Amino acid sequence: MSTAVAQKRGLAATIWDYLTTVDHKKIALLYLYSGGFFFLIGGLEAMLIRIQLMKPDNNFISAGLYNEMITMHGTTMIFLAAMPLIFALMNAVVPLQIGARDVAFPFLNSLGFWLFFFGGILLNVSWFTGGAPDAGWTNYAPLSTTSPGHGVDYYVMGLQISGAGTLIAGINFLVTIINMRAPGMTYMRMPLFTWSTFVTSALILFAFPALTVGLFLMMFDRMFGSAFFDVALGGNVIIWEHLFWIFGHPEVYILILPLFGAFSDIFSTFSRKRLFGYSAMVFATVLIGFLGFMVWAHHMFTVGMGPIANSIFAVATMAIAVPTGIKIFNWLFTMWGGQIKMTSAMLWSVAFIPSFTIGGMTGVMLAAAAADFQYHDTYFVVGHFHYVIVGGVVFGIFAGLHYWWPKMFGKVLNEKLGKLAFWPFFIGFHLTFFIQHFLGLMGMPRRYWVFLEGQGLETGNLISTIGAFFMAIGTVIFLINIVYTAIKEPKVGGDPWDARTLEWSIPSPPPHYNFVQTPLVRGLDPLWVEKMDGKKGMTPAEPLGDIHMPNGSILPFMMSLGMFIAGFGFIYQVDNSSWLIAVFIGMGITLGSMLTRSLKDDLGHHIHKEELEADIKKGVGK
Amino acid sequence: MRGWMGKFRSLFLFSTLALILSGCGEENLSALKPKGYSAELLLDLMLISIAIMIFVFVIVMAIYVYVLVRYRKKKGQEDIIPKQTEGNKALEVIWTVIPIILLLVLAVPTVQATFDLADQSTQGDEGVLTVEVTGNQYWWHFNYRGEEIATSQELYIPTGERVYLDMKASDVLHSFWLPAIAGKMDTLPGENINTMYLEAYEEGVYWGHCTELCGPSHSLMDFRVIAVSPEKYDQWLEDMKNVDPEAQPETTTAQEGQELFNNNCMSCHAIGGASMGVGPNLTNFGNREKIAGILDPTKENLVDWIVHPDEIKPGNKMPANIVEPEEAEKIADYLLQLEHSSVGVDAPTQTEE
CATH class of the missing domain: 2.60.40.420 (Cupredoxins -  blue copper proteins)
Structure with missing residues (x-):
């Protein structure tokens, strides 16, 4: 395992290795650690919010700080926790699932991670420099453009930098999946996780530029005196809402689709059946991705768009329920007639179905434009999107981590602790969020720092807070499980689950070139096909030969560091123009690194046949 | 029974559902205890959607429970390999078409209600009140068009008739929500005026909230709507027009x-x-x-x-x-x-x- 190697080589060498790595498997770990770190910060913020709302007229945190909490909780969870954790799974799994030795652009992969990382750090530095952003994660103008202090500036710069990282990662996966598939791995033989990564990457490609544009307008309004959102000077505040949601709605599908893919692989593996209705599932994924761009204005039903626009977006939104329903039924029928093995990964997946179905149902209710006049910006919406994002995305991340943990670390997460973490989290989740639907309809708006006594909201809020503590307990047990597994659990072989797809045909964790010989894919679920033919592993598609691999590089780290420094310069040059020096230094580092990258040829290195043969003797080929 | 689907309310799950939900929340605040035309219309729409959704949920859960109980791996079956079914065209068609039908059932009343609530046909007619609403950090201003009077924080309306609200904001976005009478509408700074209407069935003091994050005191931007009979409303108008700002207090x-x-x-x-x-x-x-x-x-x-x-x-x-x-x-x-x-x-x- 990597820690053993690390001890031999020393800490500094390991850190240098991770700073310079372009290996998708190590980048997956970087995404996992930083995403996990931000998930804990976002969770802490959530707990503070719930403690504040434990009883009426509470004064646990102040009004201004509360608005910073909700803003940072939402922003952190969406951009800095869910997205990187999903990228962790994609990086760890997708190249292996298609039989590739790395992603198409390993250098860009590293750049994408470091941009995300420094953007996230920049955003969180705001806590220590006079206040975090406080205009909500949606950052609506003009509250955001007029927000005093630099909180919103950090939001703009942090998300701009990390958003660039996400866009790069999305493009990278698109090209990887189009170009890097092993012989025989046709589109209609790709595992659903790869398919959903493909669709998600396309969504990222088209959705994130809208955010980028919005953030640029916001940046110029706040820092350079433009007036895109200033009504007094002829601007329009609704433009921000449109730009934000043209990005923001596809973003929801960017979050959930990869995990739909993960669930598909998990249901199929632990039912020992091929996915029911594979082509319908692929079609549904593509359709959800497509429709995801047609419905952004359902976040804006009360903004005054008029009944025609509202009706069109209402019906379009309802239409998404159809492909989602197709997926739910196909998962159920994948299990139908199977041999269901209830591992922790399967437990999270099975729990996802009713939870997500409830979230989808409230989604259809919200789609009824007129009824949204009651639901909008109340706790009904808070209940709805937590059902989708926790019940879908977070359950999916837990399921995916349990499922692919052996592939990433060579050890199966302890099953007993896995189930012990599941139950408090699952029960706490429903306790926290189910009641919130009713709170909303009973008259509790969203983003309320306090609710007043005598409005009948006391009991519901108390239940919700208690539930949040259960979720925290579940999370802590999961963390304990990680440590316990690392210390106590035995190493496992390449295929601990008797699984079906290519990633399980190679050792756990895989050698850094993944496949000694590129495999030949002979059908859907390629490893299962070979196993059913009585073979031990994949048939190679090429003779044993030298493997060309990319070299590591510190340049992605330096480029991102430059952006990070320039970010501070942009934020503070408003107060004092001498901060422009930071902009020049930062951009100098970034552009200098880019120039170095362009001028200096780096042709990578070869792993020679003799080394591979030595590795095979040690058991890597099997 | 004044709602447009009042006749049908006794059917299906509606009566039970309505009964359960009406246990939720305080009078004159909760959206589940409607006291006005729009709120009642919206509760009906919610009940239709909830009924359809519960129907779907029950079916999903029935299959779900059956599958999980029936197909759990049992001891001694470790080596059995299930049949690798590819799919089933008929089933795919069924679970595509039935949801489409259910959604159409929901879409029709949704579109009807959306247009109904956007109706402004009587605005400006003789005797129809329009109030100009302005959201401010953190208070509401109500200007009674054509009456030369204004109130803040408390809006007076006559019961049993439509009162139009022409709404805007003076600083940041706000949103005017009156759950027991009507839904909500955002108020925007600048030239955009949003219009909604209120129609209260009963006299009462109704609780309203701001529902668009507008700063630290967002949660404290409450207001009241006081609905009184048209006669009392006329009396109130009379009183308000005769206010003498210079009047000498007694003590x-x-x-x-x-x-x-x-x-x-x-x-x-x-x-x-x-x-x-x-x-x-x-x-x-x-x-x-x-x-x-x-x-x-x-x-x-x-x-x-x-x-x-x-x-x-x-x-x-x-x-x-x-x-x-x-x-x-x-x-x-x-x-x-x-x-x-x-x-x-x-x-x-x-x-x-």
Whole structure:
């Protein structure tokens, strides 16, 4: 395992290795650690919010700080926790699932991670420099453009930098999946996780530029005196809402689709059946991705768009329920007639179905434009999107981590602790969020720092807070499980689950070139096909030969560091123009690194046949 | 039974559902206890959607439970390999077409209701009231079009008829939500005027909230809508038009308070008149349900508010310590005796239920 190697080589060498790595498997770990770190910060913020709302007229945190909490909780969870954790799974799994030795652009992969990382750090530095952003994660103008202090500036710069990282990662996966598939791995033989990564990457490609544009307008309004959102000077505040949601709605599908893919692989593996209705599932994924761009204005039903626009977006939104329903039924029928093995990964997946179905149902209710006049910006919406994002995305991340943990670390997460973490989290989740639907309809708006006594909201809020503590307990047990597994659990072989797809045909964790010989894919679920033919592993598609691999590089780290420094310069040059020096230094580092990258040829290195043969003797080929 | 689907409410799950849901929340606040046309229409729409969704959920759960019980791996079956089914065209068609039909069933009333609530056909007609609503950090202003009067924080409307609201904001986005009577609509700064209407069935004091994040005191930007019978409303209009802002209070402290008020507060606040100042219009303050939308109308609370408004509503624009506490008491005496109209003081509030 990597820690053993690390001890031999020393800490500094390991850190240098991770700073310079372009290996998708190590980048997956970087995404996992930083995403996990931000998930804990976002969770802490959530707990503070719930403690504040434990009883009426509470004064646990102040009004201004509360608005910073909700803003940072939402922003952190969406951009800095869910997205990187999903990228962790994609990086760890997708190249292996298609039989590739790395992603198409390993250098860009590293750049994408470091941009995300420094953007996230920049955003969180705001806590220590006079206040975090406080205009909500949606950052609506003009509250955001007029927000005093630099909180919103950090939001703009942090998300701009990390958003660039996400866009790069999305493009990278698109090209990887189009170009890097092993012989025989046709589109209609790709595992659903790869398919959903493909669709998600396309969504990222088209959705994130809208955010980028919005953030640029916001940046110029706040820092350079433009007036895109200033009504007094002829601007329009609704433009921000449109730009934000043209990005923001596809973003929801960017979050959930990869995990739909993960669930598909998990249901199929632990039912020992091929996915029911594979082509319908692929079609549904593509359709959800497509429709995801047609419905952004359902976040804006009360903004005054008029009944025609509202009706069109209402019906379009309802239409998404159809492909989602197709997926739910196909998962159920994948299990139908199977041999269901209830591992922790399967437990999270099975729990996802009713939870997500409830979230989808409230989604259809919200789609009824007129009824949204009651639901909008109340706790009904808070209940709805937590059902989708926790019940879908977070359950999916837990399921995916349990499922692919052996592939990433060579050890199966302890099953007993896995189930012990599941139950408090699952029960706490429903306790926290189910009641919130009713709170909303009973008259509790969203983003309320306090609710007043005598409005009948006391009991519901108390239940919700208690539930949040259960979720925290579940999370802590999961963390304990990680440590316990690392210390106590035995190493496992390449295929601990008797699984079906290519990633399980190679050792756990895989050698850094993944496949000694590129495999030949002979059908859907390629490893299962070979196993059913009585073979031990994949048939190679090429003779044993030298493997060309990319070299590591510190340049992605330096480029991102430059952006990070320039970010501070942009934020503070408003107060004092001498901060422009930071902009020049930062951009100098970034552009200098880019120039170095362009001028200096780096042709990578070869792993020679003799080394591979030595590795095979040690058991890597099997 | 005034809703457009009143006839059908006894069918299906609706009666049970309506019964269960109506147990939720306080009167005159909860969207589940509608007291007005729009709220009732919307509750009906919610009930249709909930019924359809419960129907779907029951089916999903039935299959789900069956599958999980029936197909759990049992001891001694470790080596059995299940049949690798590819799929089933007929099933795919079924679970595509049935949801489409169910959604169409929901889409029709949705579109109807959406257009119904956007209807402005009678606005501007003789005798139809339009109120110009302005959202401010953190208070609401109501200007009664054509009547030369204005109120803040408390909106008076006649029952049984449509009252149109033409809404905008003066600073950041706000949203006007009156769950028991109607839904909500955002108020925007600039030229965009959003229009919605209210129609209250019963007399009462209804609780409203701001539902668009507007700053630290977003959660404290409450307002009241006081619905009274049309006759009482006419009486109220009469009273409000006859307000004498200069009227001499009876007690000496209140008289001193009036003097202090005129010297310290009049640059932002008004009594009588129809224009919107920097701060709320304080006409009829003695009959307000709440001070600043949230505090009980006691003298102690009012003095606290006058001296330390920022501690009660963080981030609001009224400066602290503008007067000494002793002076604030006199101002409070003056304001609390401003009872320009007794209409609506006996209207039922939710706490009486």
